[in-house]
Amino acid sequence: MPDFTNLVTYVFLFASLNFEVFLLMTYFQNKENMKKEEELVAQGVKKYPTVTIIVPCWNEEKTVGKTIHSLLNLDYPKDKLKIMIVDDGSTDKTWEVIQKFKNNPQIEIHTKPNGGKYTALNYGLSKLTTDLVGCLDADSYVHKDTLKKIVYYFQDRETMAVAPSIKLWEPKSILQLLQKIEYGFGIFTRKMFQYMNAIYITPGPFSIFRKEVFEKLGPYRHAHNTEDIEIALRMQENGFKIVHAHNAFVYTVPPNTVKKLLKQRIRWSHGFIQNAKDYRHMFFRKKYGNVGMLILPMAAISIISVVFISSVSIFNIIRSAINQYVIFRTVGFNPHWPNWNFDLFYVNTQILTLLGLATAIGTITFVVISKKMSEGKLDIGMDLIYYLSLYMFIAPIWIIKAAFNAIFKVDTKWR
Amino acid sequence: MNNSINWKQYVLSFTITAVIFITAILMSNYFAQKRVDEIRGIQDKIAIDTLSSETQFSLLEESSCKDVGTGSLSTELGTLEDKLSYTEKERGESDIEVQTLKKYYFLLEIKDYLLMNKISQKCNKTPISIIYFYSLDDSCADCEKEGYVLTKLRETYPDLRVYSFDYNADLSAVKTLISINKIKSELPALIIKDNVYYGFKSVEDIEKVVPELKKMKTSTTTSVKK
Numbered sequence: 001m002p003d004f005t006n007l008v009t010y011v012f013l014f015a016s017l018n019f020e021v022f023l024l025m026t027y028f029q030n031k032e033n034m035k036k037e038e039e040l041v042a043q044g045v046k047k048y049p050t051v052t053i054i055v056p057c058w059n060e061e062k063t064v065g066k067t068i069h070s071l072l073n074l075d076y077p078k079d080k081l082k083i084m085i086v087d088d089g090s091t092d093k094t095w096e097v098i099q100k101f102k103n104n105p106q107i108e109i110h111t112k113p114n115g116g117k118y119t120a121l122n123y124g125l126s127k128l129t130t131d132l133v134g135c136l137d138a139d140s141y142v143h144k145d146t147l148k149k150i151v152y153y154f155q156d157r158e159t160m161a162v163a164p165s166i167k168l169w170e171p172k173s174i175l176q177l178l179q180k181i182e183y184g185f186g187i188f189t190r191k192m193f194q195y196m197n198a199i200y201i202t203p204g205p206f207s208i209f210r211k212e213v214f215e216k217l218g219p220y221r222h223a224h225n226t227e228d229i230e231i232a233l234r235m236q237e238n239g240f241k242i243v244h245a246h247n248a249f250v251y252t253v254p255p256n257t258v259k260k261l262l263k264q265r266i267r268w269s270h271g272f273i274q275n276a277k278d279y280r281h282m283f284f285r286k287k288y289g290n291v292g293m294l295i296l297p298m299a300a301i302s303i304i305s306v307v308f309i310s311s312v313s314i315f316n317i318i319r320s321a322i323n324q325y326v327i328f329r330t331v332g333f334n335p336h337w338p339n340w341n342f343d344l345f346y347v348n349t350q351i352l353t354l355l356g357l358a359t360a361i362g363t364i365t366f367v368v369i370s371k372k373m374s375e376g377k378l379d380i381g382m383d384l385i386y387y388l389s390l391y392m393f394i395a396p397i398w399i400i401k402a403a404f405n406a407i408f409k410v411d412t413k414w415r
Numbered sequence: 416m417n418n419s420i421n422w423k424q425y426v427l428s429f430t431i432t433a434v435i436f437i438t439a440i441l442m443s444n445y446f447a448q449k450r451v452d453e454i455r456g457i458q459d460k461i462a463i464d465t466l467s468s469e470t471q472f473s474l475l476e477e478s479s480c481k482d483v484g485t486g487s488l489s490t491e492l493g494t495l496e497d498k499l500s501y502t503e504k505e506r507g508e509s510d511i512e513v514q515t516l517k518k519y520y521f522l523l524e525i526k527d528y529l530l531m532n533k534i535s536q537k538c539n540k541t542p543i544s545i546i547y548f549y550s551l552d553d554s555c556a557d558c559e560k561e562g563y564v565l566t567k568l569r570e571t572y573p574d575l576r577v578y579s580f581d582y583n584a585d586l587s588a589v590k591t592l593i594s595i596n597k598i599k600s601e602l603p604a605l606i607i608k609d610n611v612y613y614g615f616k617s618v619e620d621i622e623k624v625v626p627e628l629k630k631m632k633t634s635t636t637t638s639v640k641k
Binding site for chain 2: 014017018021022025026197239286287288289290293294326327330331332345346347349350351353354355358
């Protein structure tokens with residue numbers, strides 16, 4: 001049994017190390033391109049396309065006002081930007097709050113019976129008159145340059161969608177700070193996926209699409225409460241190009257309690273698993289490029305490996321606890337004080353340990369590059385310490401729960 | 416959209432990963448061999464210590480007890496046991512290298528035991544040692560617990576010499592030790608002051624059988640104070 005466990009762990013370690021090497025190679029191949037891209041983006045565009053931003057809201061009375069103000073503050077020609085607020089049957093004072101914007105010529109206000117986020121988006125899409133369309137959740141805010149930077153990428157006629165970089169809005173607590181690193185990590189990987197033509201999520205907040213995407217592929221689908229994964233996979237399936245504007249920032253309010261975080265992440269992970277199941281025909285198919293041959297299989301493998309390695313770790317922890325209990329019952333409380341006589345003999349140099357170390361070095365390298373990309377500098381703050389010490393204990397919880405929900409067909413809720 | 420795949424990058428990343436894997440395997444084997452070498456070094460040192468003490472004992476046959484006190488016994492038997500158990504855990508019981516090291520270790524234990532008996536006779540003392548027979552297979556449910564008890568005793572009384580032997584060891588010297596003491600296969604089995612005890616014995620049980628242990632503790636504490 002231990003040999004089988006070791007063998008499976010080797011396979012997972014090989015796969016994740018191989019993926020890390022692949023990503024690092026992609027980074028070093030495109031490092032210069034990325035710099036050039038930033039310079040070109042900074043020069044801006046000559047002709048601004050018309051854009052509609054749909055703000056779907058359901059019981060967002062506290063944050064919707066700030067979200068709309070951040071859109072109104074965008075550095076973008078007023079006559080080219082339309083803000084469409086769709087109240088998805090809120091039961092709080094959201095409708096009253098958004099009334100104060102009804103006289104603004106840039107803003108349209110709509111209300112409809114509650115049907116879920118994707119129905120609110122589709123309601124907005126049905127009234128679309130502009131070249132581009134995007135959405136901004138009512139708990140997210142945009143930087144004033146963001147839209148300008150994003151539309152730069154639409155100068156390429158092939159580009160059908162542009163995903164922004166998502167950062168956290170004023171992270172303060174331990175839980176929020178550890179998410180800060182994770183979001184930075186997301187910025188790095190999404191950019192690498194762009195160079196591989198393999199972006200498989202167009203994040204809900206402020207991903208911008210050409211109107212043709214919905215005209216040709218149809219509206220948003222329910223998609224297990226993760227329509228942002230489904231639409232990206234549908235685009236990839238149909239060969240639509242998605243790029244990432246890595247220096248166009250959108251801010252989102254992170255969950256501030258473990259319960260809320262778990263709920264959000266279970267929904268994301270469960271959504272990915274279900275969408276991957278719906279698009280399983282793309283796996284290991286050459287015609288879907290890197291997304292089919294590498295990214296989707298790796299995303300699935302990472303979920304399976306987290307479930308497997310966490311289960312083995314839990315089993316080992318239980319076994320060790322039972323062992324300690326037997327020792328306690330046999331010889332009583334027997335504390336072993338740390339032995340300060342360090343002996344190299346006892347340093348663990350097993351193959352799994354050395355490979356784990358190599359994988360960890362790869363992960364830390366990513367964190368460093370991600371921090372430089374998202375913050376423009378590398379500072380070793382508490383966020384990094386929290387991430388490295390806590391993330392590995394929290395993340396398996398939502399991945400295991402999402403896998404459980406997917407296997408036993410338990411539905412996840414938006415909230 | 417250009418969906419072409421850069422196979423060269425796939426092959427290159429696979430090769431780099433394979434090189435990292437092979438390097439990890441080679442490094443791990445190198446360090447494992449270093450460990451085995453270190454254990455062999457300790458074993459050789461114990462063998463030399465034991466031989467030296469035996470020779471010293473023969474030379475001073477007619478001398479007084481204080482010239483050949485228990486200080487002549489090797490102090491590294493405990494360190495060797497710890498390192499050997501660690502290596503056994505890491506490489507597995509069935510590893511040939513581990514089995515060879517264990518046989519050598521059992522021989523050193525027997526030699527140390529014999530020397531200790533000789534010294535005790537010379538000094539007219541009852542030797543305080545425990546010979547412990549265990550089995551690694553599932554037939555001995557209490558062996559693991561007995562191991563914890565003996566570890567605890569060794570930690571509490573550093574001067575107590577505990578000699579542990581695998582009952583099923585394929586080594587004639589161990590088999591002889593079993594036959595001359597008429598040890599049955601009802602494990603765990605302990606030999607304390609020439610008496611054989613079968614089944615699990617707690618710390619208290621052993622302390623009751625060897626009341627001298629309490630004195631030993633006092634003397635150890637005193638020596639630390641000095």
